[in-house]
Amino acid sequence: MADKKPFKNLKPESIKSKKSKPAGVSEKFARLLDIYTRIAQNKYPSAKSLAEKYEVAEKTIYRYLEAIRDIDPIEFDNEKRGYKFVNGDRIKKLILTDNELLLLLTMSEAVSHLGEPLKRSFQELREDVTNVRKVPRADTGSPIVIKMPYAIETEKLSGYFETIVKCINEKRSIDIVYKALHSKETTERRIDPYGIVLYEGAWILIGYCHLKDAVRHFALDRILDLKEKWLYFEPKDSFSLEGHFSLSWGIYDDNVVDVTVRFSSKVAEYITRKEKWHPSEKREILPNGDVELTFSVAGTSEIKHWIYSWIPNVEVLKPEWFREQVSKELSASLENHRRIINSGFST
Structure with a gap:
């Protein structure tokens, strides 16, 4: 049977009392759940580290630990210098259905593009909560492939x-x-x-x-x-991040510009298959099958790259200065291509 000695008897004598910030019921519950999870994940939290995390006195942490011990026996691990469950792992691992495994494969494939920190965290989460230790890579038979750029990574x-x-x-x-x-x-x-x-x-x-x-x-x-x-x-x-990006075409912020572009009927179905390309979009389908889209966007640099991806089936209508800018850039690009061809560099 687990030792029921109060945790206050385990406190180091060097600890000085410190006033805790008041916490509401929901915050106390969230802290208890977080501490329980940390112990269950074998992170061996100490009273000192938890007190620093929540900005409370250590005596408050000992009360949380006492409450957790009433649910599952815990003890202090002298080697790890933190608390653990007496009876080992407390998180029940899941046995996945075929559909759940397919979802896990999809998530694993998507996370693989996000860089080492999230790949590692996802793998740890998967091993903590499921019986699936290794998920097949997409190139060895996974039925789902996520096509997106891999994250740039550096040593640091x-x-x-x-x-x-x-x-x-x-x-x-x-x-x-x-x-x-x-x-x-x-x-x-x-x-x-x-x-x-x-x-x-x-x-x-x-x-x-x-x-x-x-x-x-x-x-x-x-x-x-x-x-x-x-x-x-x-x-x-x-x-808020949502508000910050609300007018950006991608992530960049600049003065708001109303941009109108027209797409030829040749690509109309590709344009209209998507409900909206931007939250501000206004759409008009013309009698000849062309499609006009109007956006209010923060700057034109990002939307311009998107517009260029639809050449030669797109035309900038407004504003006039943006139409002229696009015209000059396309003319310069055409001139470069002509010069290369005339120099005999073409293959």
Whole structure:
């Protein structure tokens, strides 16, 4: 039978009392569930580490541990310096049906494109909660393939990713040394990290930059150095990632522009098979079968690349300055192709 000695008798004498922040019922329940899960996952949490995580006194943590011990016996592991369940693993592993295994294969294939940090975390999660130890790779017989760019990875990116995610969850600032891709300029910045987005194979940090006094984007593979800080923040102006990207064609932010494009009837079915290409889209199908789409987007650089993918069956109608810009770029590209052909470089 498990020892029922109160946890307060196990507290190191060097611990000084510290006032806890008040927590509501739902927050207390969330903490209990989180602590239970950490112990069940064999992470061996200590009272000290949990107190720092939740910003409460260690005596509060001991009360949580006492409550957990009433559900399942736990004990302190002197070698691991943290708590574990007396009777071993407490998370029941799932036996999957064929449909559930297919879903797992799909998720595994998708996560394989996201880089090492998420691949590793997904594998650990899969092994923790299922009896499936190894999922077949797509090239050895998986019936599902996800076609998307693989994430850019660097030697340091994996560690940066995990640190940034932790600081996002705990609302703590980070200091970075950043080398911009276009300007090649290297700067030191303090960032309040708000979120991370995967865009065209690159992980992008979205956060408030103290140097620029504004929300900025930072590619993780361009970060030369990163240090987490014990400085807490609250997002500016009730920031949300959804709101931040609401007008962007992709992720970039600029002045809002109303863009109208016309697609020929040759590609009309490809255009209309998708309900919307952007939340702001207004669609008109013309009598001759052509399709006109109007968007309100933050800048034109990203939508322009999409427009170019439909050449020669697309035409920019508005605004006039954007139509002229596209015309000049296409003329320059055509001239380059003609010059190459005339030089005899064609194959």
